[in-house]
Amino acid sequence: MTDEKSSSGDGAEDVPPEDMKASHADRDQVVEILRDAAGDGRLTTEELEERVAAALAARTIDDLAGLTRDLPVSPSPTDPSTWSEDVVEINQRFGTLHRSGSWEVPRRLDIRMHGGDVKLDFTEAVISHDVLDLDAYVSVGGNLVLVVKPGIEVVTDDVTVGVGEVKDRTLSSDGDVPVVLRVNVAGRIRGGDVVVRHPRRTLGQWVRGESSV
Known part of the structure; x- marks a missing residue:
């Protein structure tokens, strides 16, 4: 045998x-x-x-x-500054994938991140479509962080989280603001969290008691 x-x-x-x-x-x-x-x-x-x-x-x-984990990755053929297509695929090992400022949101974004975090800040993004299908596979304890403003809705029903959890800190704060972008998150996060939040207040905003958005 x-x-x-x-x-x-x-x-x-x-x-x-x-x-x-x-x-x-x-x-x-x-x-x-x-x-x-x-x-x-x-x-x-x-x-x-x-x-x-x-x-x-x-x-x-x-x-x-x-x-x-605390370092961004140098520009490469998949540098997010070139994102403008309807479908964008990112396959990256190590470092942190971070997009903020006036980047153009595609219709579909496929991310494979091995050994780092993914942070997408939508607060100043150029939104040309009303839906973004985000398919993310993040391993080795990496987190997926989505920074949004009122009017951007994130749906996490189809994402699987291993050791971590889904933390949506916007559910009770957006009120009746019309939805301009719906982000459908799917995929698998192994060992980290999925975090959906508003931008953090600056020191001046905190002192004046102002909202960050």
Whole structure:
């Protein structure tokens, strides 16, 4: 009798993404992100040296993800500044995918993020469609954060969250504002949260008791 499990390659499917072994390419990519961040003034020389050493010694994807989670990724062929098509696909490893300002919202946005957070700020976005289908797969403890203003409705019924949870902090505050954009979120978030919130108040707004939107 043969042991079918020993001959199958399916065992890796049971390994959480954060525990997967890091490759040389993974380490090299993180080192490149770190060096770009230092060149932009985000890391000191000492921080760069410390993180590069940690990246070269990293054994798992989770080890690498922690070194870049607070850093944006340098421009690439999938740089969000080029988003203008009706359908946009983003496949990124490490760093933080962050879009804010007057970016153009597509009809459909497919995101695959491995080893970092995704933050989409819609408060100043250019909205040309009334519906955005957002299909997101975020692994290794990453979070999906959607910053919205009244009039932007987020539906999370079709997204699956592993260890984390869905936190919608806008449900009781938007009142009867007409909906100008409906964001339908689907996909899977493994290990992190889905957070829907309004922008945080500035210090001046906080002192004056003003709303952020």
